[in-house]
Amino acid sequence: MLSITGLTCLAGGRPVLQEVSADFAPGALHVIVGPNGSGKSTFIKAFAGDWPVESGEVRYDGIPLPQLERTALARRRAVMSQLPELHFPLRVDDIVMMGRYPHFSFRPSRQDTEICREAMDRLSILDLSGRDYLTLSGGEKQRVQFARALAQIWDAPAEGCRYLFLDEPVSSLDIYYQHELLALVRDLVKANIVLVAVLHDLNLALQYADRMLFLKQGRVIAEGEAPAIVKPELIREVFQMETHVLANPYGHRPVVVYG
Numbered sequence: 001m002l003s004i005t006g007l008t009c010l011a012g013g014r015p016v017l018q019e020v021s022a023d024f025a026p027g028a029l030h031v032i033v034g035p036n037g038s039g040k041s042t043f044i045k046a047f048a049g050d051w052p053v054e055s056g057e058v059r060y061d062g063i064p065l066p067q068l069e070r071t072a073l074a075r076r077r078a079v080m081s082q083l084p085e086l087h088f089p090l091r092v093d094d095i096v097m098m099g100r101y102p103h104f105s106f107r108p109s110r111q112d113t114e115i116c117r118e119a120m121d122r123l124s125i126l127d128l129s130g131r132d133y134l135t136l137s138g139g140e141k142q143r144v145q146f147a148r149a150l151a152q153i154w155d156a157p158a159e160g161c162r163y164l165f166l167d168e169p170v171s172s173l174d175i176y177y178q179h180e181l182l183a184l185v186r187d188l189v190k191a192n193i194v195l196v197a198v199l200h201d202l203n204l205a206l207q208y209a210d211r212m213l214f215l216k217q218g219r220v221i222a223e224g225e226a227p228a229i230v231k232p233e234l235i236r237e238v239f240q241m242e243t244h245v246l247a248n249p250y251g252h253r254p255v256v257v258y259g
Contacts, residue, residue, distance in 0.1 A: 001023065001024070001025050001026070001059075001061060001062070001161065001194070002023070002024040002025075002047060002058070002059070002060060002161075002163060002194050002196070003023050003057075003058070003059040003062075004020060004021055004022045004023070004024075004047050004056070004057070004058050004059075005021050005056055005057045005058075005059075006019050006020075006021055006055060006056035006057065007019070007020040007021070007043075007046055007047070007053060007055075007056035007057075007058065008020075008053070008054045008055045008056055009039075009042055009046050009051055009052065009053055009054055010052075010054050011042065015054075015218055016039045016042045016218050017039045017042055017043055017046060017218045018217075018218045018219050019056070019219070020039075020043065020056070020215075020218070020219065020220055021056075021220070022213055022220065022223060024194050024195075024196050025194065026161050026191075026192050026193055026194050026195075027189060027192075028189060028195070028210035028211055029185060029186060029189055029195045029197065029208055029209055029210050029211075030194075030195060030196045030197070030209070030210070030211045030212075030213065031196075031197050031198070031199050031205045031208070031209035031211070031212050031213070031226070032044070032196065032197070032198045032199075032212075032213045032215060033198075033199060033200070033202060033205055033212060033213070033214055033215070033238075034214055034215035034216055034221075034238060035216065035238065035239055035240075037217075038215040038216050038217060038218065039215055039217075039218040040167075040198045040215055041081075041082065041167050041168075041198065042218075043215065044079070044165050044167050044196065044198060045079075046058070047065075047165075048077065048079045048165050049065055049068075049070075049073065049077075050079070060073070060077070060160070060161075060163070061159075061160040061161060071102050074101075074102035074152070075102045075103060075152075075153075075155070075157070076153060076157050076160065076161070076162050076163060077153070077162075077163040077164075077165070078099065078148075078149035078150070078152035078153045078163070078164050078165070079149065079165045079167070080145050080146055080148075080149040080164075080165070080166045080167065080169055081145075081167050082167050082168045082171065086133060086134065088134075089132045089133070089134050090132070090133050090134075091129070091130055091131065091132065091133070092120075092125065092128045092129050092130070092131050092132075092133055092136070092144050093116060093120070093129040093130065094133075095133050095144050095145070095148055096116045096119060096120055096129075096144060096147045096148045096151055097112070097113075097116050097151070098148055099116070099119070099147075099148040099149060099150070099151035099152035100112040100115065100116060100151055100152065102152065103155070115151050115154045115155075116147075116151050117129075118154075119147040119148075119150045119151040119154065120147050122147070122150065122184060123143045123144075123146055123147045123150070123181075123184075124143070124180070125140070125143050125144060125147060128140060128144070137172075138172030139172045139173045139174060139177055141172070142169060142170070142171070142172050142173055142181075143173075143177065143181070146166075146169060146181060149164060149166075150164075153193070156191070156192065161192050161193065161194050162191070162192065162193045162194070163193065163194045163196075164185075164188065164193055164194070164195050164196075165196050165197075166185070166195075166196070166197040166198065167197075167198045168198055168199070168200065169181060169182075169185075169197060169199075170182065170199070170201075170204065171200065178204065182204065182207075182208045183208075185197065185208070186208055189210070202230070202235070202256045203255055203256055205226070206226060206227050206230055206253050206254060206255065206256065207251070207253050209226040209227075210225065210226060211223070211224065211225055211226060212224065212225075212226045212229055212230065214229075214234065214238050215238075216237075216238050221234070221237060221238055222234055222238075227245075227253050227254050230245055230254070230256065231245060232244060232245055235256065241258060242258070242259065243256050243257060243258050243259075244256070244257045245257075
């Protein structure tokens with residue numbers, strides 16, 4: 001369980017998150033949505049331990065974040081950020097192996113190598129393993145980064161949860177790979193993993209989320225089960241857009257139609 005209470009964070013001396021509280025439990029895909037500048041990426045960085053917290057508390061399995069040793073946290077918590085910049089050539093399999101760094105001291109074991117191979121296989125990128133990461137398309141890079149994050153939390157801990165945080169994981173993917181990756185994330189719900197993702201596309205969020213949290217100007221506007229929480233009046237309040245939420249004749253989840 002990830003518990004966040006009264007989280008406030010600053011950027012340039014100004015609040016970008018204000019008194020945000022939320023609980024993220026395993027067994028569900030939690031999706032954070034909101035307009036640009038609402039604090040979504042800062043929120044993930046803050047509860048992942050990668051952004052300074054002005055006030056409030058983050059607890060992993062009941063343990064305050066500052067009390068967790070960084071390497072121990074990295075063995076069970078992985079973050080897939082929006083495409084990180086890389087300015088020097090590295091092979092794809094070396095990028096994926098970065099996810100195993102918290103698990104060995106000097107050199108990877110045969111098990112580490114096999115885990116990376118399995119992670120690449122699940123993301124359909126085994127054929128890219130020897131490629132220079134810099135030569136890949138944006139979508140290929142996202143799949144490599146997801147494989148790295150997956151390899152990082154491959155091992156189930158003796159107790160407690162694993163945590164996977166995804167910031168815009170499908171922004172550079174075509175339609176096929178968007179759904180393939182999110183279907184894989186949905187499959188991970190069956191494991192004891194706390195899954196939190198930021199998505200821009202409300203319809204993608206509606207199709208895959210179990211719970212949704214709406215942020216605006218650094219504050220939580222609404223949080224609840226999907227798709228029931230998604231109403232035209234809430235979308236209007238958060239995004240200033242007029243919409244209709246319609247029954248989907250081809251599936252059990254509704255769709256958002258704009259205008």
